[in-house]
Amino acid sequence: MSIDIATARKVAKLAxxxxxxxxxxxxxxxxxDILGFMEQLNxxxxxxxxxxxxxxxxxxxxxADGVSDGNIQAQVLKNAPDAREGFFAVPKxxx
Amino acid sequence: xxxxxxxxxxxxxxxxRKGELSAVDLTMACLTAIDAGDALNAFVHKTPDIALxxxxxxxxxxxxxxxxxxxxxxxxxxxxxTKGVPSQAASNILSGFKPEYxxxxxxxxxxxxxxxxxxLNMDEFAMGSSNETSAYGNAVNPWKxxxxxxxxxxxxxxxxxxxxxxxxxxxxxxxxxxxxxQPAAFxxxxxxxxxxxxxxxxxxxxxxxxLDQAGPxxxxxxxxAIFLQAxxxxxxxxxxxxxxxxxxxxxxxxxxxxxxxxxxPREYRMxxxxxxxxxxWARGQEMLRDAGAEIVDISLPHTKYAxxxxxxxxxxxxSSNLARYDGVRYGHRAKLAxxxxxxxxxEKTRAEGFGPEVQRRIMVGxxxxxxxxxxxxxxxxxxxxxxxxxxxEEAFAAGVDAILTPATPSSAFGLGExxxxxxxxxxxxxxxxxxxxxxxxxxxxxxxxxxxxxxPMGLQLIGRxxxxxGLLNHAYVLERAAxxxxxxxxxx
Numbered sequence: 143m144s145i146d147i148a149t150a151r152k153v154a155k156l157a158x159x160x161x162x163x164x165x166x167x168x169x170x171x172x173x174x175d176i177l178g179f180m181e182q183l184n185x186x187x188x189x190x191x192x193x194x195x196x197x198x199x200x201x202x203x204x205x206a207d208g209v210s211d212g213n214i215q216a217q218v219l220k221n222a223p224d225a226r227e228g229f230f231a232v233p234k235x236x237x
Numbered sequence: 238x239x240x241x242x243x244x245x246x247x248x249x250x251x252x253x254r255k256g257e258l259s260a261v262d263l264t265m266a267c268l269t270a271i272d273a274g275d276a277l278n279a280f281v282h283k284t285p286d287i288a289l290x291x292x293x294x295x296x297x298x299x300x301x302x303x304x305x306x307x308x309x310x311x312x313x314x315x316x317x318x319t320k321g322v323p324s325q326a327a328s329n330i331l332s333g334f335k336p337e338y339x340x341x342x343x344x345x346x347x348x349x350x351x352x353x354x355x356x357l358n359m360d361e362f363a364m365g366s367s368n369e370t371s372a373y374g375n376a377v378n379p380w381k382x383x384x385x386x387x388x389x390x391x392x393x394x395x396x397x398x399x400x401x402x403x404x405x406x407x408x409x410x411x412x413x414x415x416x417x418x419q420p421a422a423f424x425x426x427x428x429x430x431x432x433x434x435x436x437x438x439x440x441x442x443x444x445x446x447x448l449d450q451a452g453p454x455x456x457x458x459x460x461x462a463i464f465l466q467a468x469x470x471x472x473x474x475x476x477x478x479x480x481x482x483x484x485x486x487x488x489x490x491x492x493x494x495x496x497x498x499x500x501x502p503r504e505y506r507m508x509x510x511x512x513x514x515x516x517x518w519a520r521g522q523e524m525l526r527d528a529g530a531e532i533v534d535i536s537l538p539h540t541k542y543a544x545x546x547x548x549x550x551x552x553x554x555x556s557s558n559l560a561r562y563d564g565v566r567y568g569h570r571a572k573l574a575x576x577x578x579x580x581x582x583x584e585k586t587r588a589e590g591f592g593p594e595v596q597r598r599i600m601v602g603x604x605x606x607x608x609x610x611x612x613x614x615x616x617x618x619x620x621x622x623x624x625x626x627x628x629x630e631e632a633f634a635a636g637v638d639a640i641l642t643p644a645t646p647s648s649a650f651g652l653g654e655x656x657x658x659x660x661x662x663x664x665x666x667x668x669x670x671x672x673x674x675x676x677x678x679x680x681x682x683x684x685x686x687x688x689x690x691x692x693p694m695g696l697q698l699i700g701r702x703x704x705x706x707g708l709l710n711h712a713y714v715l716e717r718a719a720x721x722x723x724x725x726x727x728x729x
Binding site for chain 2: 198
């Protein structure tokens, strides 16, 4: 599978990583190489094989549906680049 | 007498318990070695004040009954969240981040009385095999045979360098595709990746959640047993951590493996494998045979597909896990231009904060999970993963107790030597280790010999699920038979 520049641009957009236009050809080339390496997987007969969900067969433990934590607003906000009045602040989202 | 920082954990534990050494003196010896070892760039955040407080508390505790790790100075990989101490996963996107909580592993270590000397260098988000993707710059291997600086391996490169150079008595590592075992092999130390679920992942920055597992990196197999004991166990905060008893790992080191079956997988004899690796592997087989084990040839037919499956699954999980770094809740936020909206903020923040390899893997993961490709790549890789695991299950069902393989395709290479290589070439470093993560098994590497260049080379043993005890005993036999005692000549 060869990745063209339009696909590279789309993937970068989906990943929310800004890639400048002049860097897209190099990115497309690298992604193509990596995906080419993965093409080997097509040699494997996977008929009837279930995709692995969990490497160790286990039933996830259950617990009572109760509050176990909370009231730590200051701690939650402590590392925020921009926190105001008890909230995370971001650029305007709605026009 | 040797300097206290050169002791093994077991030696220091015994000396501390007898009162021949104090935890404060031991910690001071390590802090001095760390300050003299800046050229290795292993410790990237030093915490001497915390260390000395913990050492004083340990000395008080050592007057009575104390656990094995009480008073033992350790280094902590930067991937572990440590309360109030920078925890950046070696990434600029987490610059300035000081967690408000403590990871389960470090909490358990501190409860056992361990001393934290500081945070250790690594590849950014644990993505790399040479510690060259770190935002802190390269960690350097203390082993050096000419004028080149060598990689300590990755991603736990700082951990490996620090232990090999006696800056600490042991260090935590994490292993997603070989990130404990490959650097351990490159630096002549021991590293074990436990069974998936043996050690809690809570508070460890996530890379690929179905593959990540933390483990100890130490100067001996006995030390690995003591250290792992303190890390392991069920944690309600990690739903994938196993609620099963943790055996006494050190008590399992009997040195008796008579009658055990050791599998030698023919698919690990790769085309173009250096003769030295082949010879080392054969010597390892002899050592185990001489100890009374039976050596049997086995087949793990899907081995060849482990790397491509891994490089679909790990980036897919990473792209999802790393979506949280958006410049809102913690870490770096890009400076915005007038009129920039929230999407600009995400895109600029992530472009500035993530290094090239992390960006590449996020985008590969995004691609293989995107509509139209999910089945062709991600689901196919998960099916191949099931087959890889089945290969191991069949070998163990046939009576194999452990599997012996090379640890790495070469000894440590020079920093910068892979700079012009394409990303896939670097991925080949994980060829012998990555199968173990895909199958969720425990794996350990033990240093066995020096190569012709004078650099350490290790062998890997792979065990049955949850049989770290038996696996460590096999490793102990290999360690004793190999008698590897070489240390890097101090140049730093």
